[in-house]
Amino acid sequence: MSDMKSLAKDTAIYGLSSIIGKFLNYLLVPLYTYSLARPADYGIVTNIYAWTALLLVLLTYGMETGFFRFANREDYDAGSVYKTAYWTLFSTSALFALIVIAFRQPIAELLHYPDHSEFVAMMFAIVAVDAFACIPFAYLRYKKRPILFAALKLLFVLLNIGFNLLFLVALGKNDVFYIFLSNVLATGIQTLCLLPFCLPKGGRFDGRILKDMLRYSLPLLILGVAGIMNQTLDRILFPYLYTGADAQEQLGIYGACFKVAMVMMMFTQAFRYAYEPFVFAKHKDRQSVEAYADAMKYYIIFSYLILLGVVFYLDIFRYIVSSAYWEGLKIVPVVLWTYVFQGVYFNLSFWYKLTDETKWGAYFSLIGLGITLVLQIVGVPLIGYWASCGSSLVCYFVIMLLSYFIGQKKAPIPYDLMRIGQYTALTLGLLAVYYALRLYYISNMWLLMAIGTVLIGIYLFVLTRKDFPLQDVLRNRRNNGSSR
Numbered sequence: 001m002s003d004m005k006s007l008a009k010d011t012a013i014y015g016l017s018s019i020i021g022k023f024l025n026y027l028l029v030p031l032y033t034y035s036l037a038r039p040a041d042y043g044i045v046t047n048i049y050a051w052t053a054l055l056l057v058l059l060t061y062g063m064e065t066g067f068f069r070f071a072n073r074e075d076y077d078a079g080s081v082y083k084t085a086y087w088t089l090f091s092t093s094a095l096f097a098l099i100v101i102a103f104r105q106p107i108a109e110l111l112h113y114p115d116h117s118e119f120v121a122m123m124f125a126i127v128a129v130d131a132f133a134c135i136p137f138a139y140l141r142y143k144k145r146p147i148l149f150a151a152l153k154l155l156f157v158l159l160n161i162g163f164n165l166l167f168l169v170a171l172g173k174n175d176v177f178y179i180f181l182s183n184v185l186a187t188g189i190q191t192l193c194l195l196p197f198c199l200p201k202g203g204r205f206d207g208r209i210l211k212d213m214l215r216y217s218l219p220l221l222i223l224g225v226a227g228i229m230n231q232t233l234d235r236i237l238f239p240y241l242y243t244g245a246d247a248q249e250q251l252g253i254y255g256a257c258f259k260v261a262m263v264m265m266m267f268t269q270a271f272r273y274a275y276e277p278f279v280f281a282k283h284k285d286r287q288s289v290e291a292y293a294d295a296m297k298y299y300i301i302f303s304y305l306i307l308l309g310v311v312f313y314l315d316i317f318r319y320i321v322s323s324a325y326w327e328g329l330k331i332v333p334v335v336l337w338t339y340v341f342q343g344v345y346f347n348l349s350f351w352y353k354l355t356d357e358t359k360w361g362a363y364f365s366l367i368g369l370g371i372t373l374v375l376q377i378v379g380v381p382l383i384g385y386w387a388s389c390g391s392s393l394v395c396y397f398v399i400m401l402l403s404y405f406i407g408q409k410k411a412p413i414p415y416d417l418m419r420i421g422q423y424t425a426l427t428l429g430l431l432a433v434y435y436a437l438r439l440y441y442i443s444n445m446w447l448l449m450a451i452g453t454v455l456i457g458i459y460l461f462v463l464t465r466k467d468f469p470l471q472d473v474l475r476n477r478r479n480n481g482s483s484r
């Protein structure tokens with residue numbers, strides 16, 4: 001019981017810090033779109049940050065997971081495992097940083113930024129630092145220091161926001177360079193604060209341990225790269241595939257409007273932090289399959305509620321970005337559905353994690369990557385960023401279905417498909433009513449939001465009648481109060 005309480009507490013700290021950090025970073029979107037002179041400038045930010053996400057996976061090459069695996073084995077010295085991982089990642093990260101700095105101009109030309117090699121040098125050097133820092137941060141988790149871990153993660157977010165406000169608002173430096181400079185300064189300060197707590201003191205660098213860790217970790221690299229490319233390939237490839245002269249501007253509009261839908265992603269992330277420890281803790285319980293089925297049902301129910309809220313109040317959410325980006329807001333519903341499918345796929349993925357058949361995760365990720373790649377190569381030259389968001393939607397829809405059907409053969413879970421189907425039909429019906437009124441009959445923003453409020457009220461009425469009866473909620477509250 002004490003172990004479960006500790007797990008719950010640590011999960012809450014890690015999860016809450018991550019969600020708060022994502023939300024605070026989310027606030028940078030309006031700052032950038034309102035401060036930068038052109039959507040094309042935000043296109044540069046979107047593209048380079050997509051590259052950094054991919055490079056971070058490549059530069060860590062599964063060593064974080066490898067560290068946890070071998071540090072917790074009795075036949076390996078934990079101190080030696082940490083020191084080996086620490087100095088290995090330090091060496092590869094430092095080498096990468098030196099190569100990037102030395103060849104920043106050719107790399108910048110390859111990325112279509114021949115006049116801004118400093119962007120490449122700064123951001124890719126930051127990736128090297130972040131890749132190295134993943135092991136010290138993993139060490140904090142291993143030593144069960146969640147508060148320090150969360151504090152250092154939030155320190156970076158607050159510093160990054162503070163420097164952005166200083167340069168873009170206080171000093172009026174409305175240039176992409178200062179966005180990247182803010183990241184450099186925040187990363188440097190965070191790393192300096194991190195290292196005193198994580199310098200390797202015991203053990204020794206061991207070549208045998210390194211060999212074993214690499215043998216375990218490198219296969220994870222395939223899964224990691226395929227997974228992150230499913231999320232970032234659209235923003236990486238867009239400048240190469242789009243045939244118009246305004247590629248960076250279109251990418252900026254796409255990237256900003258994609259961010260508007262991130263409220264769904266933050267909900268998915270929160271659900272993941274709460275759900276993952278629960279699933280593994282309940283694995284030995286005979287009733288666990290029913291618990292997994294319920295968790296899936298309630299995830300979908302509340303995902304639909306968030307989707308309806310964002311769509312029906314999009315006339316308010318649009319002010320998150322400057323009016324120069326509003327032409328791309330039509331993709332927001334597509335992105336929201338993508339996040340729904342992504343969350344369902346995550347929930348379905350537990351069957352292969354719990355049965356130790358993680359190879360299926362790699363298969364699904366590679367299939368998704370193939371779908372994304374083909375649809376973007378074919379579609380982006382024809383329909384621009386609509387192909388980018390559409391490829392993500394199709395990718396996650398397909399691998400979601402594959403994971404469900406194969407999982408039901410390998411480890412059947414009695415998902416309540418009837419109830420999930422009812423809520424899906426209800427959601428689609430409410431969306432159809434709203435768009436029919438919006439497209440053909442009503443143009444007043446406030447009247448449309450009032451209608452949206454009524455439609456959400458209908459959804460909540462069904463929800464409280466079918467799955468959250470108010471009398472049961474009130475009865476539980478009374479019982480809890482009397483027990484105290």
